[in-house]
Amino acid sequence: MNDAVGAIDALEAALARLNFLATLAEMEARRELIVIRRNLPGLINSVSASVDRAIEGSRLPDRAQRQVMFRHELSTLRSAIALHQGNWSASSIDADLPGYLESAHRVQRHNGAFLRLTRTLLRDLA
Numbered sequence: 001m002n003d004a005v006g007a008i009d010a011l012e013a014a015l016a017r018l019n020f021l022a023t024l025a026e027m028e029a030r031r032e033l034i035v036i037r038r039n040l041p042g043l044i045n046s047v048s049a050s051v052d053r054a055i056e057g058s059r060l061p062d063r064a065q066r067q068v069m070f071r072h073e074l075s076t077l078r079s080a081i082a083l084h085q086g087n088w089s090a091s092s093i094d095a096d097l098p099g100y101l102e103s104a105h106r107v108q109r110h111n112g113a114f115l116r117l118t119r120t121l122l123r124d125l126a
Helices: 002-021 027-056 063-087 090-125
Strands: none
Touching: 002 027, 002 090, 027 063, 027 090, 063 090
């Protein structure tokens, strides 16, 4: 379960850094934003795999329901990120910063919901 917590911590740190970088106009910030965006799928996959292992290894009678709930929230997160990144390349942010920030805030809400649910799920498994 420690690997799941570590994976969630790493994803949360990357998402927080993305949120910060999104508000900066400097080119170096855009470059870092691109790097983090490219690393997100690996971070998300790491969370997915480690949480799946933790759920499967639990003795909770409702673990199948928890798996479904986790998978649903994970799918929602992935969809929100994909839509946001598809609509907002790093080079297009400056063209409509308010629109970008509005989209980023929607994704942040999904991020927060996913992280809260996943941390609660892991706490219940402990």
